[in-house]
Amino acid sequence: MPQSCEKWSNVIAENEAKLLAYLNNILRCPYLAEDALQDxxxxxSGMSACQNCQVKNSKSFCYQVAxxxxxxxxxxxxxxxxxxxxxVHGEHFDDEESNIETRFIxxxxxxxxNHTIAKLSKRHQNVVSFYRDGRxxxxxxxxxxxxxxxxxxFLIKEAIQSCKTELGTAxxxx
Numbered sequence: 001m002p003q004s005c006e007k008w009s010n011v012i013a014e015n016e017a018k019l020l021a022y023l024n025n026i027l028r029c030p031y032l033a034e035d036a037l038q039d040x041x042x043x044x045s046g047m048s049a050c051q052n053c054q055v056k057n058s059k060s061f062c063y064q065v066a067x068x069x070x071x072x073x074x075x076x077x078x079x080x081x082x083x084x085x086x087x088v089h090g091e092h093f094d095d096e097e098s099n100i101e102t103r104f105i106x107x108x109x110x111x112x113x114n115h116t117i118a119k120l121s122k123r124h125q126n127v128v129s130f131y132r133d134g135r136x137x138x139x140x141x142x143x144x145x146x147x148x149x150x151x152x153x154f155l156i157k158e159a160i161q162s163c164k165t166e167l168g169t170a171x172x173x174x
Contacts, residue, residue: 025129
């Protein structure tokens with residue numbers, strides 16, 4: 001394996017769980033996050049020795065490349081959805097099946113929850129992001145941050161309470 005491949009393989013392996021959570025937070029899909037992480041490795045391992053020498057902070061650079069790839073993926077999705085909508089004829093819509101109102105309300109609620117979580121501390125945001133992602137259990141998050149599972153549970157409950165308070169509803173659940 002070339003030296004640059006090994007270097008980037010190690011950087012990604014050391015930060016894989018956090019990178020996946022970071023990408024999933026951007027893309028809102030664990031499968032797309034995995035694809036973006038794989039594309040990140042491919043792009044990084046394809047860099048020349050000269051380019052690798054110019055990188056001062058490998059971890060930070062890896063996150064930046066991953067972020068750019070995720071944004072590119074979102075842009076591509078957006079373009080594809082526009083093309084899909086143009087090719088669909090209006091008569092194929094069925095009000096009961098499409099349920100646009102419910103999806104709109106869910107999207108608004110999700111946006112409000114994300115906005116509320118963004119007001120919390122970085123620690124809260126990261127813990128909630130990992131938990132919300134569904135890929136990590138509270139015990140695994142605790143190990144990652146070297147804190148107790150009880151504290152992880154407390155941070156999640158604080159975030160939920162903040163959302164309930166901000167949204168003025170007692171019906172939010174995790």
